């Protein structure tokens with residue numbers, strides 16, 4: 001099918017592109033808005049590979065606002081609109097050693113003053129609820145070599161949980177289409193079209209002396225040719241620079257590999273028991289657990305009788321050139337063996353003999369300065385990027401902000417009515433509060 005003319009074209013149908021497209025169309029029901037992705041369906045790239053956890057626990061007011069209002073919207077969808085997005089409010093549990101408990105206290109108090117709800121658990125209470133948790137280390141064990149300290153307590157946060165990202169993206173796509181938006185999959189943007197405001201019809205336009213801006217994208221696939229648009233929204237995630245750099249523009253983000261290892265519980269009554277832990281939430285499972293200091297996390301997935309394990313390490317995880325296809329990105333069994341399992345088995349010995357039944361890798365598009373997202377307009381393009389691994393939990397707010405930027409507004413209205421100054425997320429004159437909660 002030949003391409004065409006639109007008010008807005010949104011490139012990338014991950015969570016950020018889908019949420020942006022929906023909110024653009026919601027604010028402008030008469031608009032001709034087109035959402036394209038090179039893959040055959042929405043949410044098939046990093047969105048579909050994520051752990052899809054969400055939390056409102058952030059020290060930075062910006063992070064908290066973006067996540068908190070997005071969570072409110074997701075809860076509204078699930079509880080008031082009866083939309084199945086696989087929402088499970090299982091909570092987050094940070095297991096902490098003695099020093100962490102002390103060091104984190106001022107930040108926890110600051111977040112409590114801002115309305116974040118926590119509950120403290122003593123090591124004894126945790127042990128009672130999760131008998132397979134080790135809270136005391138025997139002298140001479142591997143933990144000494146590794147510098148691990150015993151769990152002295154836990155910080156549980158309630159307004160946190162998991163959702164199904166493929167269901168969430170399709171909520172946005174369905175609503176977008178219902179409001180008149182158009183979608184084209186198997187359609188790759190190959191180039192940003194740059195044209196002078198006043199065309200002279202000369203070869204090699206635009207010249208340096210002409211005012212010019214992005215007027216759409218060249219595409220190939222199910223749609224082919226040129227898509228002209230008044231605004232082009234780039235929500236291509238970790239691939240943001242692929243289209244920007246040839247035009248001398250920059251998303252100011254870099255990419256790192258992230259991996260998830262799935263470990264089943266069959267054959268291990270202890271792991272099965274851990275998965276069915278009662279007392280934390282109505283879902284009768286453990287919360288999303290973060291182990292002390294290591295960045296290692298355990299996500300319970302009852303529907304699969306499994307845990308998903310990961311480790312968001314920063315130092316010693318290289319920034320990489322983004323591969324064109326995610327399938328080129330291999331998960332590393334050695335990452336599980338060398339980095340995750342040694343720590344995991346000290347705190348939960350039931351994992352000692354467990355090996356992943358499957359594993360996968362994806363990418364974080366990282367803003368390496370402050371790890372908060374970028375949403376900015378430049379030369380006719382609205383760039384949505386750099387969510388640094390929190391695109392699901394902040395997706396609704398980022399989509400609303402992208403829609404605000406698209407309209408040229410100074411303020412975006414987030415779910416629940418809060419107003420957010422969109423300039424805060426521009427890369428120039430940025431005014432975001434830095435995040436300090438880095439456990």
Ligand SMILES: Cc1cc2nc3c(=O)[nH]c(=O)nc-3n(C[C@H](O)[C@H](O)[C@H](O)COP(=O)(O)OP(=O)(O)OC[C@H]3O[C@@H](n4cnc5c(N)ncnc54)[C@H](O)[C@@H]3O)c2cc1C
Nearest residue numbers: 012014015016038046047050051053189237362391392393
């Ligand atoms: C292992 C892992 C765990 C994670 N866990 C969490 C978590 O627990 N909670 C959380 O909030 N976030 C998590 N994330 C991060 C989350 O997945 C991302 O923040 C989110 O998916 C970003 O959404 P996106 O729409 O920007 O990117 P993507 O989902 O990657 O979407 C970008 C889209 O752009 C398309 N595209 C790219 N280039 C082109 C082109 N030229 N033409 C057409 N289409 C194009 C791609 O096909 C893709 O569909 C995790 C990520 C990973 C990898």
